[in-house]
Amino acid sequence: MPTPSRYWREIPQRYRFETNQCAKCGLKFFPPRLICPECKNQELEEAKIEEKGKLLTYTIIRVPPHQYVDQAPYAVGIAELDDGVKLTGQIVDCDFDDLKIGMRLKLEFRKVFQEGESGILCYGYKFVPDEL
Amino acid sequence: MQGIVGYGAYIPRNRIKVEEIAKVWGADAPSYKKGLMLEEKSVPSPDQDTITMSVEASKNALKRAKIDPAEIGAVYIGSESHPYAVKPSGTVLAEVLGATPEAHTADFEFACKAGTEGMYVALSLVKADEVKYGLAVGADTSQGAPGDALEYSAAAGAAAFIFGKENLVAKSVETYAYMTDTPDFWRREYQYYPQHGGRFTGDPAYFKHVIGAARGIMEKSGMKPADFDYVIFHQPNGKFPLRVGKMLGFQREQIDPGWLVNLLGNTYSGSSPLGLTSTLDISKPGDMILIVSYGSGAGSDAFIFEVTDRIDEVRDLAPKTRYLLGKNKNYLEYGEYAKFRHKIRKAD
Numbered sequence: 001m002p003t004p005s006r007y008w009r010e011i012p013q014r015y016r017f018e019t020n021q022c023a024k025c026g027l028k029f030f031p032p033r034l035i036c037p038e039c040k041n042q043e044l045e046e047a048k049i050e051e052k053g054k055l056l057t058y059t060i061i062r063v064p065p066h067q068y069v070d071q072a073p074y075a076v077g078i079a080e081l082d083d084g085v086k087l088t089g090q091i092v093d094c095d096f097d098d099l100k101i102g103m104r105l106k107l108e109f110r111k112v113f114q115e116g117e118s119g120i121l122c123y124g125y126k127f128v129p130d131e132l
Numbered sequence: 133m134q135g136i137v138g139y140g141a142y143i144p145r146n147r148i149k150v151e152e153i154a155k156v157w158g159a160d161a162p163s164y165k166k167g168l169m170l171e172e173k174s175v176p177s178p179d180q181d182t183i184t185m186s187v188e189a190s191k192n193a194l195k196r197a198k199i200d201p202a203e204i205g206a207v208y209i210g211s212e213s214h215p216y217a218v219k220p221s222g223t224v225l226a227e228v229l230g231a232t233p234e235a236h237t238a239d240f241e242f243a244c245k246a247g248t249e250g251m252y253v254a255l256s257l258v259k260a261d262e263v264k265y266g267l268a269v270g271a272d273t274s275q276g277a278p279g280d281a282l283e284y285s286a287a288a289g290a291a292a293f294i295f296g297k298e299n300l301v302a303k304s305v306e307t308y309a310y311m312t313d314t315p316d317f318w319r320r321e322y323q324y325y326p327q328h329g330g331r332f333t334g335d336p337a338y339f340k341h342v343i344g345a346a347r348g349i350m351e352k353s354g355m356k357p358a359d360f361d362y363v364i365f366h367q368p369n370g371k372f373p374l375r376v377g378k379m380l381g382f383q384r385e386q387i388d389p390g391w392l393v394n395l396l397g398n399t400y401s402g403s404s405p406l407g408l409t410s411t412l413d414i415s416k417p418g419d420m421i422l423i424v425s426y427g428s429g430a431g432s433d434a435f436i437f438e439v440t441d442r443i444d445e446v447r448d449l450a451p452k453t454r455y456l457l458g459k460n461k462n463y464l465e466y467g468e469y470a471k472f473r474h475k476i477r478k479a480d
Contacts, residue, residue: 109187110179
């Protein structure tokens with residue numbers, strides 16, 4: 001589980017999807033990097049990832065880590081966002097029978113987990129079906 | 133002139149029917165449905181709370197407002213179910229939207245009228261030119277004790293409003309507040325469920341304050357019920373808003389667009405604000421709207437808005453409230469509902 005300071009450090013990514021991209025070849029990554037893995041360029045510019053995409057693959061977690069026990073079974077998938085970034089996340093608000101490779105997804109703000117009954121509440125993104 | 137620049141709603145997908153709750157407690161479902169005028173209520177998923185719903189409603193409000201979130205100078209969430217006892221909800225919301233660090237934030241609490249309290253203050257700060265834009269959210273994941281009448285109605289949802297002075301969707305014509313000290317509903321520190329005064333929550337509480345605020349704002353503005361196209365009252369159940377509307381001289385057609393409670397339940401701080409979002413969804417330029425909230429303890433905030441031409445431009449930029457109410461529903465059995473609402477005591 002993250003400490004409050006680690007959780008706090010990741011707020012720009014978990015809350016606002018902030019990242020960076022290579023100023024030379026344009027490759028966007030998530031989370032942000034210090035060096036472009038493609039062209040090794042160190043000149044990077046601020047960027048945000050798209051909040052919509054399509055489902056590439058998924059699995060159903062039935063034996064979860066202990067902090068996710070109450071949520072099991074749940075779906076975890078990898079989506080290709082509309083800017084090409086591939087992102088892993090939980091898929092919620094969707095019955096397992098309705099999960100389809102290629103389906104449209106969007107990011108929604110949810111509680112990811114909590115540190116027991118008295119620790120901090122950790123918020124971030126999950127995928128939900130994009131029906132609009 | 134100050135008013136609403138953008139508005140947005142959020143309703144979770146889970147529902148539980150009155151019959152499902154009544155079955156567990158051996159209660160007579162038809163009499164509850166008739167008595168409360170309720171069919172079902174919304175239930176938050178375990179990963180949803182006042183903060184997550186406030187974020188989604190506010191993002192929808194931003195889509196309609198089309199403003200830079202960094203220009204929002206005040207961020208208020210009104211709720212009686214703030215996830216932390218000590219630590220603000222509003223800081224998370226402001227951080228997600230990108231309104232930090234130059235913003236004033238506060239969490240409001242006043243039973244079911246905490247949402248309109250935030251609206252009242254945000255609107256007033258805009259009027260006083262203290263901030264360019266003010267955001268106020270009414271949101272709740274309200275709790276009713278197992279077997280209590282409140283369990284049939286206590287629901288979840290959020291409505292957000294961004295106030296400003298330019299590009300208005302609705303102009304603020306008048307505001308009015310009416311309150312007394314009336315102990316009709318309360319929850320003491322460290323208590324899990326609220327308690328209420330039964331029938332005492334009616335005449336000396338809900339009706340006295342809603343009528344007081346509605347008559348007060350109409351007198352202040354020189355308007356009468358027939359001058360309004362729509363009216364929204366707080367909706368603790370289906371009957372109270374219809375009865376108070378009749379007592380004040382409003383027609384059912386004026387109430388219906390914002391009357392969501394039969395399929396939504398009582399979303400507490402989100403109740404009358406969600407009624408306003410649903411009414412704005414169907415309103416036309418020039419329409420006059422009256423909204424009167426109610427919060428136990430007790431008091432009512434009242435607002436008169438006049439809809440502008442911009443409503444036609446922004447209405448479809450975010451999901452409409454009745455669409456959210458009807459989409460992708462997931463009906464729960466009582467056992468799932470009890471788990472979702474943390475009503476089951478587990479071993480440490």
